[in-house]
Amino acid sequence: MPVEYTERGMLKYTQKLIERFRNPKNIGEMENPTVVATEGDPTCGDMFKMFLRIENGRIEDVKFLSFGCAANIATGDMTADLIKGKTVEEAGKLQIKEIVDGLGGLPAIKMHCATLAYRTLKKALTEYKQKQASGAQAQPKG
């Protein structure tokens, strides 16, 4: 079926990206996550769900599910690797550029895939902070 291109070669993926797409390390569901966030909409063709396990302010584990293209899966996996082991504070400073650079680049048309993983992370961290704030008030962590 007809595919319309805006620039030549824009649908060419890097080897790094294809490798991550083939063998994503962080894909799957997580039992008892500290926080879960979903972004995107299947009607628009991509949806991303991120699970974080956070202990003492540090991201101990990250998992994700993807209804999306190869770039979506690869950026999700890259994002997970970049924030794993980091504090919530550090993860909050992650830049989209780091995700893209980690994959050796991304076709311009696929930039929204990188932002979807990024936005899901932001949402998860916000939710975590809100949870912490309300949890701290209701019952101090014991």
Place this chain on the structure above:
Amino acid sequence: MRAYLDNGTTTPVAKEVVEAMLPYFTERFGHPTFLYSFGQEAADAVDRSQKSIARTINAKPGEILFTSSATEANDIALRGVAYANHERGNHIITTNIENPSILRTCERLEKEGFKIDYLPVDGEGFVDVSKLEEKLNDKTILVSVANVNDEIGTIEPVEEIGKLLRDQKEKIYFHVNAAAGYARVPVDVERIGADLVSLSAHKIHGPKGVGALYIREGTPVEPVSYGYVSLFKLKPGTENIPGIVGFAKAAELAFDGFERHTNHMKKLRDKLISGFERVSYSVINGPRGDKRSPANVSCSFKGLEGESMLMHLDLNGISVATGSACSTTKLEPSHVLTAIGVKPEVAHGTMRFTLSRYNTEEEIDYTLEVVPRVVEQLRKISPVKPEEL
């Protein structure tokens, strides 16, 4: 194993076609408008090619115009007829499932003051001829409908449409884009009552960069490009002689064994369809049986995204197309799937498998082994549940 199942996009050039073309690059390279023998060889080649193509659609050789593509043929047909007949009327009817080369050209004509009606289709992609009849008015000059839809393989009732148009008091020209249907279903310009038919070489194992437009004798068509007129007023510039020769050879090969080739494709098509039907939460798009192109299978696998599926199939050596938005810049699902009522979240998981006479049963068996595995793999990692779509 490798299986190329995207023959609706383009096909490998047949070896016989390459052989037929080669002398026209190096030995018989002349310009067809010149009287010396080099020129005459080239002109003869164009004559013979017109005869070959004409025979396959029951036309006269002089009614075949060679173009650079079916896209260009569609442009000449639509704009050429519109400009040549604008004093009589400015109304054109097409459908909302046509190829972009029709739809984009219609949009341009709208900007120039033409009124275009885009007919809706039913759930299997069929045009309702009575709806077309309702749209006809005394300003209607042209109707354009593809005989086979390139995405879902629906064979449109072009003969019925042709009959309806012939019964009108005022002449309404009928254009049929047969790029997807040529060499898959019979195209007989007399039976259809078509005034213009677009054809493409590279979809029938011919070379890229060459197409044809059948123009019924006496049909007024205004040129849409200008320059040195060689053999064809409507397509100025030097002809692509090797391409034209290759196109003719490809047509000869396709039509020499038309029944055999199409029966082979039908068998593989039906095998694919019944295999995909066994995959849970899958939906075949378009009609079944004789109303479907022998070469087309379109299947939506719910709960997954088509580009990921395309990539996984490619990693397994299988090439297919997808209706997913992710493979386009617009990020909108295919207009054809939308037109037949496929929900966008399902359209994104739609794959198109298109066959040629060169595909084998082994390739289909292999595909039927890989596809369910990839579907399962992608559903496992998807946050979208197929049963909820």
